[in-house]
Amino acid sequence: xxxxxxxxxLRITFPTRAGPSEVVRGVSFTLGRERLGIVGESGxxxxxxxxxxxxxxxxPGKATAKVxxxxxxxxxxxxxxxxxxxxxxxxxxxxxxxxxxxxxxMTVGKQLLEALKFGAGETRAEARVRALAMLEAVQxxxxxxxxxxxxxxxxxxxxxxxMIAMMLVTEPDLLIADEPxxxxxxxxxVEVLRILDALVRDRGMGLIxxxxxxxxxxxxxxxxxVMYAGRVVEELKASELDKAQHPYTRGLxxxxxxxxxxxxxLPTLERDAAWAL
Amino acid sequence: xxxxxxxxDDLHVTFRSGGDTVKAVRGVSFAVARGESFGIVGESGxxxxxxxxxxxxxxxTTAGTIRLDGTPLTDxxxxxxxxxxxxxxxxxxxxxxPRHTIDxxxxxxxxxxxxxxxxxxxxxxxxxVGLGGDxxxxxxxxxxxxxxxxxxxxxxxxxxPEVLLLDEPxxxxxxxxxAEVLNLxxxxxxxxxxxxxxxxxxxxxxxxxxxxLVVMQHGLAVEELTREALAAHRAETDYTRKLxxxxxxxxxxEAS
Numbered sequence: 001x002x003x004x005x006x007x008x009x010l011r012i013t014f015p016t017r018a019g020p021s022e023v024v025r026g027v028s029f030t031l032g033r034e035r036l037g038i039v040g041e042s043g044x045x046x047x048x049x050x051x052x053x054x055x056x057x058x059x060p061g062k063a064t065a066k067v068x069x070x071x072x073x074x075x076x077x078x079x080x081x082x083x084x085x086x087x088x089x090x091x092x093x094x095x096x097x098x099x100x101x102x103x104x105x106m107t108v109g110k111q112l113l114e115a116l117k118f119g120a121g122e123t124r125a126e127a128r129v130r131a132l133a134m135l136e137a138v139q140x141x142x143x144x145x146x147x148x149x150x151x152x153x154x155x156x157x158x159x160x161x162x163m164i165a166m167m168l169v170t171e172p173d174l175l176i177a178d179e180p181x182x183x184x185x186x187x188x189x190v191e192v193l194r195i196l197d198a199l200v201r202d203r204g205m206g207l208i209x210x211x212x213x214x215x216x217x218x219x220x221x222x223x224x225x226v227m228y229a230g231r232v233v234e235e236l237k238a239s240e241l242d243k244a245q246h247p248y249t250r251g252l253x254x255x256x257x258x259x260x261x262x263x264x265x266l267p268t269l270e271r272d273a274a275w276a277l
Numbered sequence: 278x279x280x281x282x283x284x285x286d287d288l289h290v291t292f293r294s295g296g297d298t299v300k301a302v303r304g305v306s307f308a309v310a311r312g313e314s315f316g317i318v319g320e321s322g323x324x325x326x327x328x329x330x331x332x333x334x335x336x337x338t339t340a341g342t343i344r345l346d347g348t349p350l351t352d353x354x355x356x357x358x359x360x361x362x363x364x365x366x367x368x369x370x371x372x373x374x375p376r377h378t379i380d381x382x383x384x385x386x387x388x389x390x391x392x393x394x395x396x397x398x399x400x401x402x403x404x405x406v407g408l409g410g411d412x413x414x415x416x417x418x419x420x421x422x423x424x425x426x427x428x429x430x431x432x433x434x435x436x437x438p439e440v441l442l443l444d445e446p447x448x449x450x451x452x453x454x455x456a457e458v459l460n461l462x463x464x465x466x467x468x469x470x471x472x473x474x475x476x477x478x479x480x481x482x483x484x485x486x487x488x489x490l491v492v493m494q495h496g497l498a499v500e501e502l503t504r505e506a507l508a509a510h511r512a513e514t515d516y517t518r519k520l521x522x523x524x525x526x527x528x529x530x531e532a533s
Contacts, residue, residue, distance in 0.1 A: 185320035219526030255456035257485035269453035
């Protein structure tokens with residue numbers, strides 16, 4: 001099977017007063033129709049990596065790569081028109097906080113239809129049916145009401161589901177989810193993950209799941225990339241996280257408190273300057 | 278259980294704005310012994326933070342009583358109350374004044390409460406939280422999230438309180454920094470025999486830090502547990518069990 005996405009030597013730099021600062025330094029990976037987790041702490045470059053895949057590196061930042069290939073399409077030299085055709089329709093992104101990523105003065109339904117407008121040629125009524133079906137698919141019990149509602153009329157969990165519906169209504173091949181559940185309560189988090197899981201399984205979507213939560217990622221994804229200071233320090237099968245070799249991954253695992261009780265004081269992470277080289 | 282340091286009896290907090298009433302806390306009772314660490318766990322909107330805010334007078338107590346060391350608290354709280362009870366807030370990016378140096382942040386409570394030897398106390402407070410005197414004349418934006426939360430802890434400790442109210446003290450921090458701050462709080466409690474009342478949505482953090490805890494949902498206390506019961510997953514109510522299983526990470530099948 002050919003991979004859905006191939007990334008080789010992705011680098012992202014931002015100009016600063018002290019010269020260019022490289023926040024992602026040579027990240028390479030391939031993604032099939034699977035769940036890939038990217039884990040790291042703040043500033044590790046995980047979110048920038050996700051954004052660069054959609055060509056959304058905020059200016060004045062610059063993303064370069066040796067290979068950036070999505071399903072046979074070369075994204076490195078893609079024109080604005082190519083990006084427009086891909087974004088939303090074939091690859092889309094779920095952001096962290098529904099409060100900031102939904103349009104506050106537009107009803108959820110209208111935003112869903114807007115996402116569909118750039119898809120296949122269909123009538124408004126057909127699009128509406130498809131949008132409502134999508135809201136139902138993300139476990140919204142009363143899709144008609146949510147369709148008419150403005151984002152502020154929805155709870156955080158509901159808003160996040162509405163956003164996931166919006167990103168998935170076009171049935172993309174690749175979904176990049178950047179901390180999609182961090183703003184949600186743990187019980188809601190599990191429900192949202194089940195929805196994503198079902199979509200990967202049933203539709204054969206590729207999912208990149210970006211998170212700071214190692215425990216969550218390891219229980220949800222198939223494979224995990226651990227990022228530190230702009231580099232992938234370790235790639236693991238999620239089920240083999242306890243066999244992690246890199247001291248950073250192990251440190252990150254050990255410093256989490258456990259419900260079953262553990263050592264006190266908690267082991268802290270001793271950062272080795274060599275990891276960042 | 279030793280002498281009761283802080284207790285709440287049938288605490289109600291109701292917010293009114295316009296015609297709306299929100300009953301944030303609807304009859305919560307608990308007692309925290311001197312030197313104990315007590316946790317409140319719940320999801321957003323459960324009223325857990327409101328309980329803390331009601332204790333230190335930031336939210337109105339609509340009904341019920343809160344007692345500190347056996348004495349019912351009066352409204353508004355007298356200045357002496359804050360010498361005994363101090364709070365550490367959730368977001369170190371929001372709780373420190375951006376244009377005050379650390380020195381100013383720490384000297385303000387000393388001035389308000391008329392403490393002597395301010396120089397020494399500031400130096401000592403910074404050392405206690407592992408920052409050292411170098412940080413004294415910096416501004417919050419020159420510090421990382423973990424360092425800021427250390428400053429917030431130093432500000433709470435500088436008045437030598439007996440009770441610390443901790444509102445999600447590590448939820449804005451990375452996992453490795455969280456471990457450092459939790460260790461700091463643990464060490465200080467052991468050294469000074471402080472009483473902690475800690476609110477968190479993270480069961481693992483509360484299990485690590487607290488001897489006993491209460492689970493809240495929709496403004497009510499659902500269940501009270503000891504750390505041992507939590508560790509052994511001996512929960513009585515469905516809601517606590519649901520929280521426990523959700524905290525374990527992702528489970529593909531319908532577990533509940």
